Amino acid sequence: MNIATRKDNPVLPAQTQTQPSAPTRSDVERVSTFRRVITTVGVQNISLILAIAIVVAIIGIQNPLFFTVPNLKVIGTAIAIVGLLAVVQTIVIILGALDISVGSIAGLASVTSAMIFTSTTSAAMGVLGAVAIGVLCGLVNGCIIVFGRVNPVIATLATLAAFKGVAQLISDGRAQGYTGADPFFVFLARGTLLGIPTLILVLVLVAVLAHVVLRYTTIGRNIYAVGGNNIASRLGGININRYIIGVYMVTGAVAAIAGILITARTGSGQPISGSEGLELQAITAAALGGAALKGGKGAIAGTILAVILLGVLTNGMTLLGVNTFWQNVAQGTLLVVAVVIQQLRSGERRIGIPG
Amino acid sequence: MTQESIALRATGITKSYGPVKALRGVELELRSGEVTALMGENGAGKSTLLKILNGDFRPDEGELSIDGMPVDFGDPSDARAAGLRVIAQEPEIIAAVSVAENIFVGNLGSVGYNRTALLRRTRDELERWGFHRTIRAEALGSELSPAQRQIVEIMRAVVSRPRIICFDEPTSSLGDEEVTLLFALIRQLQAEGIAVGYVSHRMAEIFQLADRITVLRDGAFVGTKLVADTDHDELVRMMVGRDLSQFFHRDPAPLGETVLELRGVGNQFVDGVDLTVRAGEVVGIAGLVGAGRSELMKTIAGDYPTTSGEILVSGQARRIRQPSDSIRAGIGFAPEERKAEALLLQRSVRDNAALVVLRSLSRWIFVNNRAERALAQEYIDRLRIRTPSAEQLVGNLSGGNQQKVVLARWLATKPKILLLDEPTRGIDVGAKSEIYAIIDELAHQGVAVIVVSSELPEVLGVSDRIYVMAAGRISGELPRSEASEERILALAMDEDVAA
Known part of the structure; x- marks a missing residue:
């Protein structure tokens, strides 16, 4: 039995015994170092890095403009907003749920940040007000799910529509306010710190924070536990409801930050344009990055790599003059492919509607 | 002795779940017109064997044959097509539809979905098998007691006129009256030349119903006895094997x-x-x-x-x-x-x-x-x-x-x-x-x-x-x-x- 359990472990050097002739010592070491690298970085992440390299190479050869600094900045800033949503989406997915409403929350926050800024002339008030709205939206999502016993997909599909409607109502469906002259919003949109665009710094900050919380804290470990087995978590004394509502509130807050960035980039509050469809990209990135839609599995690093891959792809298709409509097809196809790969790996039987 | 023809034969059935061997070389024969009881403690492998017969999964080793022809069940519909039905201990009943629809679920085409015809056919079947006073064809799945649910599951099997039918502790959710009806149904199946497999813990039932008894222990085949040649004490010894x-x-x-x-x-x-x-x-x-x-x-x-x-x-x-x-x-x-x-x-x-x-x-x-x-x-x-x-x-x-x-x-x-x-x-x-x-x-x-x-x-x-x-x-x-x-x-x- 001992041997049987050992076989399952890829880290043990015993694996190298499959070689027919006795391996030399250096062979064994090389193999195990290689294996160690693979297990630390993860197969998923290595495939993503390879995919990015291939896509970059193909686009770079076809269009040398790809490697110019302005274009890389375009990619970076485009990534920042999707990236924020993808990072929090990853946390929601690890918890075993889904938040489709993130794009609408971002739109609502974009409008409110600009409107509060215009009426108070305070950027701080605009930002705080928008984040508060985002947290409230998350609280609504969490409460519908926990206390209304509504499936997360349905609950946030409903609020996707409702939050979008609220944003349109308060803005009358038009862009609101003008933030293009405010130094703080300008700094967010075009400023740099140590030569790095602020937008990217915001994403890095949120991603690092999320990574640390997931990896090194009791909160993160309990999120994995709830997503992995909610009955075991409940019997283990974890207050599951608190985690669900808390994660949705954090997601709302980060979606609001994404909305504020949209306002900063466009110079005014946008109820819909700039945020619509972001939920699809966020979910695609999380799934491509290895977050299991069943919950309990996933990591921020994979999601960030997937966000970069998606950003490079979108940018490349634009540079190569691919019709925008095709880009939507590619987007949808990628999400399906990512999930199909995940499901095939789990070896589920092909009967009925997957759980 | 014509009724002794072997309808189902399982030989050398082995099945592992990861490191646990649930079955090790199990033998089972079900003969037409006879009731064969399958006995063993919890964990002896009875449920696993029934799942294999039902086509839920394939054995790792061993062969199944029906009337001497080798069969291979990839899923439950294969087993059904071969005329073999296993009756689940905890049946899945659709709450929102009637007993009639529950019984003919997956098979509604055969009665050409016409509600009146379906109800008539259901009533006929319930009467044929003696359950017409126990359960109404129109009752909704959600209204059924555990005993009635079990009866629906049994009816699902018998209406398809299988050649081989296996019961998994059918009496555990039944009251005395329903048990009497069930035994009558089994006698009727037997008289019609159907081979019956019967898993139960209850000795009294087994001595009342069975012709033969096959005993499993810790996933292994212990033996098959004619009821006439054995008694309570011997069966317990066979099942326990050692003083645990x-x-x-x-x-x-x-x-x-x-x-x-x-x-x-x-x-x-x-x-x-x-x-x-x-x-x-x-x-x-x-x-x-x-x-x-x-x-x-x-x-x-x-x-x-x-x-x-x-x-x-x-x-x-x-x-x-x-x-x-x-x-x-x-x-x-x-x-x-x-x-x-x-x-x-x-x-x-x-x-x-x-x-x-x-x-x-x-x-x-x-x-x-x-x-x-x-x-x-x-x-x-x-x-x-x-x-x-x-x-x-x-x-x-x-x-x-x-x-x-x-x-x-x-x-x-x-x-x-x-x-x-x-x-x-x-x-x-x-x-x-x-x-x-x-x-x-x-x-x-x-x-x-x-x-x-x-x-x-x-x-x-x-x-x-x-x-x-x-x-x-x-x-x-x-x-x-x-x-x-x-x-x-x-x-x-x-x-x-x-x-």
């Missing part, structure tokens, strides 16, 4: 004060339960499936709220409304469904072991990895968990080692009371005796232990005192010296008959 209680004979520990006391505890699952456990005592809870044993454990663990009575820990009444309350009171709970309710299969041994005590291994919100690893290693050594390292995913361990990881999680909380629901289910014999040794050691350390088990030899071997449950109540209490399989069974079926 000698394998895990415990030294009773010195008893301390009463640490857990239930006074009239009740909710939607259990009723007026009085129970005490003392420090250093191992209390067994026996009963038939559905007697409310697991529900009682979940009630004590705070997963089901109590609606009456009180739970006292060390003499103090505790309000236990959710699992965290019971954990705080010093209660640990290893549930019956290890994989579904206890383990994070995609996480490491370390993660799983630390789940409940994570807070105490952390500074503010930051987990102290070193302390966590030390904790995991301590229990890997103490409980002899066979894993390459604390980082191994729990899903890759064998059942016995997974159970030890669950025990480690609760031992880390230094519990006063430990509730173990079927602690050795699906575990190989070696790991079983290790679990018994751990239980014994815990008792000697002064932990109050409750062990729920469906395996009577296990309950008898491991407990200082035994409670028997039936229909959500405690139907009796036996000190170890007075307990025997017969007395436990008598108490377990006590209210089962009355209900």
Whole structure:
């Protein structure tokens, strides 16, 4: 039995015994170092890095403009907003749920940040007000799910529509306010710190924070536990409801930050344009990055790599003059492919509607 | 002797679930016009064999043949097409449609979906098999009692006129009257030349119904006897094979004060339960499936709220409304469904072991990895968990080692009371005796232990005192010296008959 359990472990050097002739010592070491690298970085992440390299190479050869600094900045800033949503989406997915409403929350926050800024002339008030709205939206999502016993997909599909409607109502469906002259919003949109665009710094900050919380804290470990087995978590004394509502509130807050960035980039509050469809990209990135839609599995690093891959792809298709409509097809196809790969790996039987 | 033609033959059937061998070279013959009983203790492999016959999965080795022709079932529809039906013990009934539609589900085309015709056909069938007074064709699935649900499942099988039909403990949810009707139905099947397989624990039924008896033990084939050539005692010897209680004979520990006391505890699952456990005592809870044993454990663990009575820990009444309350009171709970309710299969041994005590291994919100690893290693050594390292995913361990990881999680909380629901289910014999040794050691350390088990030899071997449950109540209490399989069974079926 001992041997049987050992076989399952890829880290043990015993694996190298499959070689027919006795391996030399250096062979064994090389193999195990290689294996160690693979297990630390993860197969998923290595495939993503390879995919990015291939896509970059193909686009770079076809269009040398790809490697110019302005274009890389375009990619970076485009990534920042999707990236924020993808990072929090990853946390929601690890918890075993889904938040489709993130794009609408971002739109609502974009409008409110600009409107509060215009009426108070305070950027701080605009930002705080928008984040508060985002947290409230998350609280609504969490409460519908926990206390209304509504499936997360349905609950946030409903609020996707409702939050979008609220944003349109308060803005009358038009862009609101003008933030293009405010130094703080300008700094967010075009400023740099140590030569790095602020937008990217915001994403890095949120991603690092999320990574640390997931990896090194009791909160993160309990999120994995709830997503992995909610009955075991409940019997283990974890207050599951608190985690669900808390994660949705954090997601709302980060979606609001994404909305504020949209306002900063466009110079005014946008109820819909700039945020619509972001939920699809966020979910695609999380799934491509290895977050299991069943919950309990996933990591921020994979999601960030997937966000970069998606950003490079979108940018490349634009540079190569691919019709925008095709880009939507590619987007949808990628999400399906990512999930199909995940499901095939789990070896589920092909009967009925997957759980 | 024409009726003795062999309708179904299974030879050398072997099936493993991971490291656990559920079946090892099992033989079974079902003859047309005869009832063959399949007997064995819990875990002997009867259910696995039935699942293979039903086409739920293929055996690792061995062959099935029907009327001498080899068959290979990829899924249940293959088995049905071959004229073989297995009747599920806990049938799936569609709540929103009628009995008629439930019976003909998946087969509605054959009656050319016309509701009037469907109802007429259903009534005819119910009458043909004698259940027309027990169940109405128009009744909705949601209105059915457990007995009626079982009858719907039986009707589903017989209306397709199978050549071979297997029952899995069909009487466990039936009352006396329905049992009489069921036996009449089986006689009728027999008269029509159908081969019947019949799994049951109940000796009396078997001697009343069966022509032959096949006995399994620990997944292996023990033998087949003609009913006329055997008796109760021989069958018990065949099923038990050895006196299991000698394998895990415990030294009773010195008893301390009463640490857990239930006074009239009740909710939607259990009723007026009085129970005490003392420090250093191992209390067994026996009963038939559905007697409310697991529900009682979940009630004590705070997963089901109590609606009456009180739970006292060390003499103090505790309000236990959710699992965290019971954990705080010093209660640990290893549930019956290890994989579904206890383990994070995609996480490491370390993660799983630390789940409940994570807070105490952390500074503010930051987990102290070193302390966590030390904790995991301590229990890997103490409980002899066979894993390459604390980082191994729990899903890759064998059942016995997974159970030890669950025990480690609760031992880390230094519990006063430990509730173990079927602690050795699906575990190989070696790991079983290790679990018994751990239980014994815990008792000697002064932990109050409750062990729920469906395996009577296990309950008898491991407990200082035994409670028997039936229909959500405690139907009796036996000190170890007075307990025997017969007395436990008598108490377990006590209210089962009355209900």
